[in-house]
Amino acid sequence: MKILVPVKRVVDYNVKVRVKADNTGVDIANVKMSMNPFCEIAVEEAVRLREKSVATEVIAVSAGVVQCQETLRNAMAIGADRAILIETDVELQPLAVAKLLKAIVDKEQPKLVILGKQAIDDDANQTGQMLAALLGWGQATFASKVEVAGDVATVTREVDGGAETVAIKLPAIITTDLRLNEPRYATLPNIMKAKKKQLDIFKPADLGVDVTPRLTTLRVDEPPKRQGGVKVADVAALIDKLKNEAKVI
Amino acid sequence: MANLVIAEHDHGSLKAATLNVISAATAIGGDVHVLVAGHNAGAAAAAAAQVAGVSKVLLADNAAHANLLPESAAAQVVAVAAAYSHILAPATAYGKGVAPRVAALLDKAQISDIIKVIDADTFVRPIYAGNAYATVKSSDSVKVVTVRGTAFVAAATTGGSGAVESVAAVADSGLSIFVSAEITKSERPELTAAKIIVSGGRGLGSGEKYREVLTPLADKLNAAMGASRAAVDAGFVPNDYQVGQTGKIVAPDLYIAVGISGAIQHLAGMKDSKVIVAINKDPDAPIFGVADYGLVGDLFEAVPQLVAAL
Numbered sequence: 001m002k003i004l005v006p007v008k009r010v011v012d013y014n015v016k017v018r019v020k021a022d023n024t025g026v027d028i029a030n031v032k033m034s035m036n037p038f039c040e041i042a043v044e045e046a047v048r049l050r051e052k053s054v055a056t057e058v059i060a061v062s063a064g065v066v067q068c069q070e071t072l073r074n075a076m077a078i079g080a081d082r083a084i085l086i087e088t089d090v091e092l093q094p095l096a097v098a099k100l101l102k103a104i105v106d107k108e109q110p111k112l113v114i115l116g117k118q119a120i121d122d123d124a125n126q127t128g129q130m131l132a133a134l135l136g137w138g139q140a141t142f143a144s145k146v147e148v149a150g151d152v153a154t155v156t157r158e159v160d161g162g163a164e165t166v167a168i169k170l171p172a173i174i175t176t177d178l179r180l181n182e183p184r185y186a187t188l189p190n191i192m193k194a195k196k197k198q199l200d201i202f203k204p205a206d207l208g209v210d211v212t213p214r215l216t217t218l219r220v221d222e223p224p225k226r227q228g229g230v231k232v233a234d235v236a237a238l239i240d241k242l243k244n245e246a247k248v249i
Numbered sequence: 250m251a252n253l254v255i256a257e258h259d260h261g262s263l264k265a266a267t268l269n270v271i272s273a274a275t276a277i278g279g280d281v282h283v284l285v286a287g288h289n290a291g292a293a294a295a296a297a298a299q300v301a302g303v304s305k306v307l308l309a310d311n312a313a314h315a316n317l318l319p320e321s322a323a324a325q326v327v328a329v330a331a332a333y334s335h336i337l338a339p340a341t342a343y344g345k346g347v348a349p350r351v352a353a354l355l356d357k358a359q360i361s362d363i364i365k366v367i368d369a370d371t372f373v374r375p376i377y378a379g380n381a382y383a384t385v386k387s388s389d390s391v392k393v394v395t396v397r398g399t400a401f402v403a404a405a406t407t408g409g410s411g412a413v414e415s416v417a418a419v420a421d422s423g424l425s426i427f428v429s430a431e432i433t434k435s436e437r438p439e440l441t442a443a444k445i446i447v448s449g450g451r452g453l454g455s456g457e458k459y460r461e462v463l464t465p466l467a468d469k470l471n472a473a474m475g476a477s478r479a480a481v482d483a484g485f486v487p488n489d490y491q492v493g494q495t496g497k498i499v500a501p502d503l504y505i506a507v508g509i510s511g512a513i514q515h516l517a518g519m520k521d522s523k524v525i526v527a528i529n530k531d532p533d534a535p536i537f538g539v540a541d542y543g544l545v546g547d548l549f550e551a552v553p554q555l556v557a558a559l
Contacts (some may be wrong), residue, residue: 011377013514016380016513017377017380017381019380019381026376026377026380026381038495093358094349094358094359095352095353095356095357095358095359098353117495118495120377120378120494121376121377122361122376123361123362123375123376123377123378123494124359124361125345125349125361125362126348126349126352126359126361127349128349129319129345129346129347129348129349129350129353130349130350130352130353130359131353132320132350133323133349133350133351133352133353133354134353136424137424138320138422138424138425139319139320139346139350139424139425140425141319141342141345141346142342144488154428157342158342158488158489159342159343159430159489160341160342160343160441160489160497161430161432161433161489162430162431162432162433162487162488162489163430163431163432163487163488163489164427164429164430164431165427165428165429165430166318166425166426166427166428167425167426167428168424168425168426169423169424169425172424172425177488177495178478178482178495179481179482179488214357214358214387214388214389215358215360215385215386215387215388216385216386216388217383217384217385218371218384218385218386219383219384220376220381220382220383220384221381221382221384222381222382223375223379223380223381223382223520226520226525226539228537228538228539228540228543229525229540229541229542229543230541230542230543231532231537231542231543231544231545232542232543232544234544234546235544235551235554235555235558236558238526238542238544238555239555239558239559241542242503242524242526242542246503246523246524246541246542248445248502248503248523248524249445249470249503249559
């Protein structure tokens, strides 16, 4: 079976972004871009399933600007077999991405789509669930363990009170949480090999998808700054502050 | 204009997060209705009807909803959606599973994790781990929204006089089956609703030390216990302890960070706490940049002293 793994190019997780002075967005010019960490976990999981012979082919797909090709090469260096880029300069929102991915699913007919649970730029946490809805498939979000046997995936999910295990009928959607696996480092030979792997490029119009944004960002602000307070000398001083100044104990 | 709140509940009662969502719905304006999709969930529906501001409760009671699976829940929401301009859910594991599914089925955008209502079309939400706040306006006829609980005061559990109306339940989707749950049992307050949180990081060194050092402090303060991602990844505590960008968002009156350095992903989950205390041996740890009171020192000495002095 084929596994489709959507990946997103985002500001690297180590970068602390700054709001632009004109409040139109955050400044991402000359900032390091990387694959969204949750997407990396998704690629790793798919590659492991292929290594265990559960899957036969892993296809990475991304949507966005031309530089997303780098993200896809990175996915192929981890082990994806080939890649698809849906290239556009339009700001893509989760519903549009889900529709683009549905078009790719219709073409490629994977049995499993594994996505990151959220992207660390817009923190939306929507695309996987939306894709599941558009396809009429089951979903297992926030996965910390995945086992595939026959036509069923048994997935342990990280939920608010602890963990929950569900069995979903394939084809299905899985979204990854942090502790599903530790993605491998791409080795130099694999990075070189990835450069030669197949990468197909489509436009949203080729797929018949309208990606017009539904949400307009009116402005972006710095959150209220929290003032760092004081250092206290010892435990007695701390307790005094908490009791008499902050009055929280 | 009418708002539909998707209740998070355990059939017998409402989860606390539902009350914050009802407040957000009230802030939007118009009638506030609550959908309880559950099994033998009459008690949860009756509780919802009592909540201040709620004028009607829709109860979809069916075995299909016994395990609160998102496929059936989303189908249930869509079945009653036509009457509503806004559909709101808590930004919890449950709400995040259901709301995007509902939005896609209705061909609408979904707006995640709102922290403020500007008007019926416009909301503020954090992006980039809370390092920026985006004000977004929706052009859709129906707004599907998830609500960050800590940003809205919980609605009062009494004072409402909503009627409970039974609605036809959807059939089980058959797409997924509940297998089991391992829910952490705790006598402590729930992390997202606690007044005081004692939270531990990698500085504690092990799960044994985490429990040995922090449990007496949490007991003394009747506090919930949390952790940084590093502590969860290292296996000190289960995943549901995690506070941060991708874990739980908390805003207690007092947050005591012990042995937590303060990565931006952690700060994203706790920087709205009223008072923050940091105990860390590294005077340059970023946690001190947000802490009201910082104590530089060995946590293994400081915390027991704190417990003894309280």
